Amino acid sequence: MRFGARLALAVTTLIVTVTACGAPHGGGSQPRAGQDCGPYARYGEHAGTTVTVYASNRDREADLFEETWADFAACTGIDVAYEGDGEFEAQIQLRVEGGNTPDVAFFPQPGLMERFARAGRLKPASAEVAALAKEGWSADWNGYATVNGTLYGTPLVANVKSFVWYSPAFFRDRGLSVPRTWAELMDVTEKVAASGVKPWCAGVESGEATGWPLTDWIEDVLLRQAGPDVYDQWVSHEIPFNDPRVIRAMDTVGSVLKNDRYANGGYGPARSMASIAYQEGGTPVLSGDCAMHRQASFYAEHWPEGTEIGPDKDVFAFLLPGTDRTSRPVLGGGVFAAAFSDRPEVRAFQEYLATADFATARMKKGPFVSANKGVDPADAATPVDRLSIQLLQDPKTQFRFDGSDLMPASVGAGTFWKGAVDWIGGKGTEPVADSVERSWPRP
């Protein structure tokens, strides 16, 4: 026992020493020599402070973010501690409930952000951030970050979902031109089908999110057929989910995607979509087994290595046309930056994220789209990004946010996705729409 007691004493002493040494010490970065800190002077000096950022972007996307704000961090002395997590949507709730709240979070869904705003967890945007938001983004965009009239965040990333990817060579060889109206699109579809190739291909398997490419399709068509106002009413549940206009939009999508003559090019019957990973959905476009793949701008990253993107390269994209040549409905998505704390350094960082300077700096580093009016499309890294920015800045564009991201999560990330998968598997439009309507949470 004597030995035990001595050991215990020794360990206790060791502990005290180690704990004392292990106390956190101030972080912060130092400006490098010869760095121009002029543009960052307005954010002030915050030496020794840390801002924690929590987001879903990992790997290369995360690196590009960190490279972008490296100068800001060095000049202001703020240590920006970034953490990317593929399970962001589920984990953010645990982090906040568990008292491990980040200072700033990048929300990929406005609905999720709204939940924390309503719960009183998020801090309203400062006057400076609000002014930058008003200057940088359209009312549509800022509206998605506003809850009960209070602005909580700013759009950080934008993406355009209404793209149709195609092979320019395939179109050229068959004398097809890029369709500008819905009727022309159906005309191209029929011509390709008549030549023995299934015109459309898609993959909707995406783990727990399986089905989302289908809900995007339905939203896109509803936005075109019924217009933005009906679309907004549908998303906010002022009209029921199974409104006749929604049924009509779903049936229109069904006439393409559930049609074994038109889909699933390269992958067999239309039903096969549920087994094909969304990342592989468009691959048959390259081999000529499929003519068109409707998918967002970010699909650019999923083409096999070495695929070149451009108007006269391997693949390119056109805007899913509206009913006529003049209408330009664009369905898209985005990421919003919002803050859980209002310390001066957090305010400064949030302000920096809201500037066009940040968006431009990020665009110059690699593929990235911002809806900020102050960015120059010429700075975009890829032709599709350039096209996206041009569309987003075009005053004629009617931008609408991906509806499933705005609906209550149990519908938008639950029953709507699942229902769409059942629907592509052969279930009828009405039963699916009715069951989604029934699942809508009561207020």
Add this chain to the structure above:
Amino acid sequence: MSFDAVAQQPKLQHLLQGVVAFAAVVCLILLALHRGPARRRGAAFLLLAPALLLLTAGLVLPGLRTLLLSFMDREGDARVGLDNYVWLFTDPEALIALRNTLAWVVLVPLLVTAVGLLYAAAVVRSRFRALALSLVLLPMAISFVGAGLVWKFVYAYRPAEADQIGLLNQLVVTFGGTPRQWLVESPWNVLFLVVAMVWTQAGFAAVLLAGAIGAVPGEITEAARLDGASPRQIFWRITVPLIRPTLLVVVLAEVIGTFKAFDIVRTMTAGQFDTGVIAHEMYDQAFRYGETGRGAALAVLLFALVTPVVAYRIRAQRSAG
């Protein structure tokens, strides 16, 4: 990605502090006990205190809170009475999760025990007993997530004209069939998930049962043989009744484990295509949909279903010992 010790320093420090704090508590208890011949009851309490504290903070309090939350709305603010439980037994999706859990709880223990028993009986007298048991135990060394991914590939679908990447569809194509979407077609897809679970668990059953069969006294089987019993009669009338306690342990362990099945569903289908089970639906509701009340109600239901089995198992163990 490489492990950057410098960037991970804060986490390493946390880890170190945790380990150190644990060691400190143990040391303090040892020091206190060392003080002298304390009364035995006091010493017992001191030794039990950390465990009791951890149990209260980590199990009892969260359990009570979950029970409370199951009567609240999605934000956990307002009382809604039994609404969450009504939802649990009326919502089509929740009912599918209940149906699937029932199928899992019936099928997995049954299949695991049957496969394990037959395998054990087949190899127990063989020269390759050790090798054969190690082989069937191998899947247990793989995590459920790993097993789920392996089986997801086994069931992978590619169109008939393309090269198959899934083992099962390759077999089907080899024998002239057309590839099928095994994980998509309900309700059979539930069975394909169950197969993956059985694959991971059969080894556990086989090893335990082989041990029990090996322990059956040779005199009894020999006597039976002399009396003219056929091998089949010996197996069913002598071996199985004698290893009944072990069989019970295996079945009950599997029932408890299967109720909580989550990983395999999550990795293979994420609850899509009508394959959800209670544990997975609970996660979806509470963490993906923000429906805290419904998630809590599912957790309470799961707890209520598992508790009798656990209680029965403890009692069975006591009476056996």
